[in-house]
Amino acid sequence: MDTHPTGNVPLSPKRRWWGLLVLALPALIVSMDQNVLYLALPELSRELTPTLVEQLWMTDVYGLMVAMFLIPLGAVSDRWGHRRVLLLGAAAFAGCSVLAAFAPTSELLIAARALLGVAGAMLAPSALALITALFSDAGERAKAVGLWMTCFMVGMAAGPIVGGLLLRWFWWGSVFLLGIPVMLALILLGPSLLPRGNARSTTRTDLGGAALSALAVLALVFGIKSVTAGDIPPVMAVAIMVAGLACAGAFIARLCRHPEPLVPIALFANRRFTAALCVMMVSAVAIGGSYFFFTQYLQLVANLSALHAGVVLVAPAVAFAAGAVLGPLLTARVPMHYVLAGGLVVAAIGLGTAAVVRSGDDLLLAVLGFSLAFLGFGPGAALGTDLVVGSARAEEVGSASALSETGTELGSALGVAILGSLGAVLYRQNLNATLPHEAGTPALESALDGVIATETVVPGLAWAAESAYASAFGWVAAIAAGLLAVLALVTIHALRPLSTAPTDGQMAGISRPMPHASHSQQKD
Structure with a gap:
């Protein structure tokens, strides 16, 4: 029997699954947005x-904002009510999408993307909390969360093709309008299909800690990119990075002494928890930076259309999904830390294959390399959160889950910032020797701002720009491959079982089958 749809009382099975659909579609759109x-x-x-x-800011500012606001906005959702924050996030996401679509300048687009990240941070924790409210049965909840997570996979695979189709027929801003109808549907249908999800928590959000963490991340990223741009003196860029490190130190000190810290510092006393979180974050650094260059290589060097590039990007997405399915299956016979390390080795081999790319003629090699890389990343994505959550105590599961999501988002954004900045330096160095200096200093400087800028300022050197970009892409892939190879060795040691004769459940950090355990545990 149906009950009042706005209360926190059980709804009929039909309404619960319709409510899940309303929650799942935004997940699909958000996952498509980055691709x-x-x-x-x-x-x-x-x-x-x-x-x-x-260009780097356009790409990674969204992930930075999600990483910085996910935990504090999750706490706000607990206090204000999950449905209310979800609907506010949907409205903000729709409005910011319009701003991004019609942004007349690069600066306004970056600002719109930053606001989209804040809105995205409102959506995820509220949606997961509402799934818990909709499905009280653990078995149903595991299926519901599994379907919700599947939408991210589908969005990752479908995003490139949908984006390619839009870019073939419409202007670049059309890709940001894709989510508006879905967000409007959530706003209209949410009040009748979703429970309020009112919080029982009375914990106050540590706004000071949130501000310190945000300043630390922004200062470090801004300093790194300023070194690349050369638009401020190097001494000032270093000073900004030092200030970021000081904020990070102050944030850690605040966590240790605050009565209600933003993140429970006791979590990091668990070796496997800390190691798993670091492995996930460093892996995200490698994949975030190298994937940025790969996607641009497809159009700028291999000269594929947006639609053809979208079709090509489906191959790594499918490989990633295959690895995510294969990883948990392998843990039935192989200890988890070996599965994770093996995946990182496969990813390193894949990026090492892509590292030999030097021109658009090496397209097949680049696609093969990144497909292998994403296949290797799959097990870590599927098992990493389970290991993090399974290593935490029952009362710390929610915080552990939020840290897992934050670490991945932050790692990806830092990857674009660090490896992207390094690749930009390599591109400039490769191209600088080729450009005719008689073109004049202003023209020279603008020509160094990317392949398209070079083709515009010095059309006859398009081949040199493409070659310089391909070389920079290869070096970034090689650096990421080396990072993953080292990380694989660290993983074997750092994530070894805590006991000398662990059970199968202890190997995985949990006592239930891997694919469903994390999702149900995260919400309990």
């Missing part, structure tokens, strides 16, 4: 003429 931006970047660069550093 379609990668495809749109060459086209919007022709119109907005961003610098290389601005």
Whole structure:
């Protein structure tokens, strides 16, 4: 029997699954958003003429904002009510999507992307909390969360093709309008299909800690990119990074002494928890930076259309899904730390294969390399959160889950910032020797702002720009491959079982089958 749909009382099975659908569609859109931006970047660069550093900000500012606001906004959701925060997030996401679609300058697009990240941070924790409210049965909840997570996989695979189709027929801003109908549907249907999800928590959010963590991340990323851009003196860029490290130190000190810290510091006393979190974050650094260059290589060097590039990007997405399915199955016979390390080795081999790319003629090699890399990343994505959550105590599961999501988002954003900045330096160095210096200093400087800028300022050197970008892409892939190879060795040691004769459940950090355990545990 149906009950009042706005209360926290059980709904009929039919309404519960309709409510899940309303929650799942935004997950699909959010996961598509990043991929379609990668495809749109060459086209919007022709119109907005961003610098290389601005292109990096366009790409990673969304993930930075999600990482910085996920935990504090999760706490706000607990206090204000999950449905209310979810609907506010949906409205904000729709409004910011319009701003991004019609942004007339690079700076306004970056600002719109930053606001989209804040809105995205409102959606995820509220949606997961509402799934818990909708499905009280653990078995049903595991299936519901599994379906919700599947939407991220589908969005990752479908995003490139949908984005390619939009870019073939419409302008670059159309990719940001894709989510508006879905968010409007959530706003209209949510009040009748979703429970309020009112919080029982009375914990106050540590706004000071949130501010310190945000300042630390922004200062470090801004300092790294300023070194690349050269638009401020190197001494000032280093000073900004030192200030970021000081904020990070102050944040850690605050965690240790605050009565209600933003993150429970006791979690990090568990070796396997800390090691798993670090492995996930460093893996995200490698994949975030190298994937950024791969997507641009497809259009700028291999000269594929946005649609064809979208079709090519399906191969790594499918490989990632296959690895995510294969990883938990292997843990039935192989200890988890060996499965994770083996996946990292496969990913390193894949990126090592892509590292030999030097021109658009090496397209097949690049696609093969990144498909192998994403296959290797799959087990870590599927098992990493389970290991993090399974290593935490029952009362710390929620915080552990939030840290897992934050670490992945932050790692990906830092990957674009660090490896992207390094790749930009390599591109400039490779191209600088080729450009005719008689073109004049202003022309020279603008020509160094990317392949499209070079083709515009010095059309006859398009081949040199493409070669310089391919070389930078290869070096970034090689550095990421080396990072993953070292990480694989560290993983074997750091994530070894805590006891000398662990059970199968202890190997995985949990006592239930891997694919469903994390999802149900995270919400209990």
